Amino acid sequence: MSKCYVVGIDGSEGGVRAAKFAAEDAKAAGATLKIIHVLEWSAYSFLTPEELEQRHKRREEDLTKAKTAILNPLVSALGDYGIQIDAVVKYGNIAETLVNYGKESNATHIFVGRHGGSKLSNRIFGSVPANLVQIADVPVTVVP
Numbered sequence: 001m002s003k004c005y006v007v008g009i010d011g012s013e014g015g016v017r018a019a020k021f022a023a024e025d026a027k028a029a030g031a032t033l034k035i036i037h038v039l040e041w042s043a044y045s046f047l048t049p050e051e052l053e054q055r056h057k058r059r060e061e062d063l064t065k066a067k068t069a070i071l072n073p074l075v076s077a078l079g080d081y082g083i084q085i086d087a088v089v090k091y092g093n094i095a096e097t098l099v100n101y102g103k104e105s106n107a108t109h110i111f112v113g114r115h116g117g118s119k120l121s122n123r124i125f126g127s128v129p130a131n132l133v134q135i136a137d138v139p140v141t142v143v144p
Contacts, residue, residue: 003031006107008038008098008128011070014113018143019074022111023081032084034105035074036098037066041091063089095131102138110140 007022009015019035026033039062071087078085090097102110112129129142 003029003108004105005031005033006098006102006105006110007033007035008094008110008112008132009035009070009074010037010094010113010128012113014143016074016077016113018111018113018141019078021141021143022109023078023083023085025109026083027081031108032086033078034101034107035071035085035087036101037070037087037089038094038097039063039066039089039091040094059091094128095135098128098132099136102136107138109138110136112140112142114142114144 003026005022005026007015007019009019019033023033025031041059066089067087071089075085075087088101090101092100098110098112101107110132112132114129129140133140133142
């Protein structure tokens with residue numbers, strides 16, 4: 001079975017460090033790399049048809065911006081590693097979307113960066129890495 005690594009990035013330096021760390025490991029292990037940026041999105045709202053149309057338009061704009069500003073530069077920067085890299089943007093709960101994408105991709109490992117959220121919000125809501133470690137079916141590496 002070939003190895004597949006999923007890297008969740010958020011546009012932060014921590015995400016870039018996680019992607020570089022995963023790329024180094026993927027090169028050594030002969031693994032493919034799948035990079036994903038998740039945009040937080042809630043389907044639970046009551047909108048008029050006009051509001052839904054505007055929301056859909058903004059969603060498409062957000063996808064394009066994320067690909068252009070976050071994914072494409074990172075994939076380009078990782079090109080020197082000589083590994084297969086795929087990149088996607090998805091909407092949803094970040095930890096759940098990373099786990100589901102990992103399952104779809106037959107991932108053998110998930111990598112994320114540690115993001116410096118406030119201590120209060122992390123205590124109330126939990127951090128993405130902490131949630132991911134609890135719900136993932138494969139090893140998770142949190143890169144500082």
